[in-house]
Amino acid sequence: MKHIIRVCTCTGCQANGSLEVFEGLCRAVSGRKKECEGKGIEIEVKETGCTGLSETVPNVLVEPSGILYVNVNEDKAERIVDSVINNYVIDEMLFELDGKKYGKLTDVPFFALQERVLLARCGYTTPLSLSDYIESGGFEGLKAAVSMKQDEIIDILKRAKLRGRGGAGFLTGIKWRFLKNAKGNEKFLICNADEGDPGAFMDRSLLESDPFAVLEGMLIGAYATGATRSFIYIREEYPLAIDKVKTAIDILKENGYLGNNVLEKFSFDIEIRKGAGAFVCGEETALMNSVEGKRGQPRIKPPFPAERGIFGKPTNINNVKTYAFVPLILRNGPEWFLDKGNGKSSGGTLLICLTGKIRLNGVVEVKMGTALRKVIYDIGGGLKSGKRLKGVQTGGPSGGCIPEALIDTEIDYESMQELGSIIGSGGIICIDEDDSIIDLCIFFLDFLEKESCGQCTPCREGIIQMKDLIIKIKERKASEQDIAMLEKLAVYVRDNSLCGLGQTSPNVVLSSLKYFRDEFERRISGKPVFKINEKCTGCHLCFLKCPVKAINGSPKEIHEIIQEKCIGCGICYDVCKFQAIDKE
Ligand SMILES: Cc1cc2nc3c(=O)[nH]c(=O)nc-3n(C[C@H](O)[C@H](O)[C@H](O)COP(=O)(O)O)c2cc1C
Ligand code: SF4
Ligand code: SF4
Ligand code: SF4
Ligand code: FES
Known part of the structure; x- marks a missing residue:
């Protein structure tokens, strides 16, 4: 009988020693070769892509049993091989949640409750194996596409309601039609793999785990629009993704899937361009400037890229996930894709990066319209802190902040927008009762201040001013008027900035003011300040109850309030039984 031990060698697992695990497994298998032969067992150790369960890396999957081993290290390699030879399961290496152990990967709720179509190969195939790719349906989409007329392909994408997954959510079919109809002897495609959002790594994961799928989507795009050249723009911080895509391009060229006369129908070339890690270079026109060797600043639109894009030529740009969906839609039909949506403006699934205080952080895939609650609690396992x-x-x-009271909201473009947030590229950061919304706003504004290209005043100056006003509120130096000013400024920056960076920068502020206003108001000057006096017995109760950990002190010692952190909620004042807290 043949067994395969699959070891994830993507960035997350590699950073935690999966290459050593891989080598350890190979050594263990070759050391027991004779024994295996005697028992009629064949064991192969293979590299695979990211399962998405980042919390327990390195992850190892044994097939055909389907057993998932988590937090594996080199020392455990011998035992895994022994368990395969002697047909047992290593209990203490299984995934465990709330006291329950799971043997098979497919039984773990984190996986069982997902709808994995983009991630279907991730963890199950070897990313750079062309035969694995083809055996799992690779190039069926391309083959179907080249038997159609260009307009038929574009119509299928429109019927599938594929909206771009890079953030803006524009319909891909419409964009492709613009490029197809554009006049010009040379047309370009771009794949946007800049992925500059803090906490997002799904594009990297897909490129490392299933690079051929993204390239196949680009090939279909080239055939459907008449583009002959293209660039994949990947940030330099993703060296493994860059290496894998480079090798994947070479493999496709060697096998006649890329270059001249692809499938005897069209010619197409793909080049990699590395980004230096500027968030603004993810904006499509800044990205084009960057590829051209210019400063990464957004251009004024119109003209739109389909008319005058890179090097002044008609261009279409899509996100990594958008391209990866295309072969699946061509293979399975638009209804299949639509069926994965919730009947609103977009079909398909959604890749989500779950981070923050979540118990199981990682990359998950769910149907469009899945409730936030299901993603956070049923798939993500709730909060790590138990808070x-x-x-x-x-x-x-x-994007913006959404309060706990609204987590039954379905994740789709319309619902997120109604709440004052966006799906964006799919990042979800969970925060618990210890986290300060004010600090979160400062974090994102600080990020955007540094990433703003600076060419237009509302964004360049407005973000700094918004941040300064929030710091003033945090430090209890602000008045009611400052909150009103913050709101006015946020609307001004939104309405007057040139590109999406500035236009969306106030989302975090406006949504926080909408849902967490009391947190801002509690800090404005004139509200009570609490101080601990000498009657304090060190009973420690206020320390335990303070929602923002603004109290210092060890049991039986006089405690102290850290005024910069205190949000003035008065809980300590209410719980203290010794009149040891003064309200000023
Ligand atoms: C500041 C900023 C950063 C962006 N970063 C990315 C990014 O990293 N990846 C991406 O695909 N789109 C990003 N976008 C959106 C792109 O401008 C563009 O809409 C997208 O690449 C189009 O692809 P899609 O239609 O497949 O979504 C960004 C937009 C802005 C304003
Ligand atoms: S909005 Fe900000 S990032 Fe965009 S062009 Fe203006 S200054 Fe640059
Ligand atoms: S609850 Fe009162 S007595 Fe107890 S530690 Fe806090 S301030 Fe001191
Ligand atoms: S008032 Fe007391 S309980 Fe509330 S944040 Fe300040 S120190 Fe903490
Ligand atoms: S990086 Fe290995 S499972 Fe995600």
């Missing part, structure tokens, strides 16, 4: 969820921040620096 109350305060809310979630969705969509990265361009």
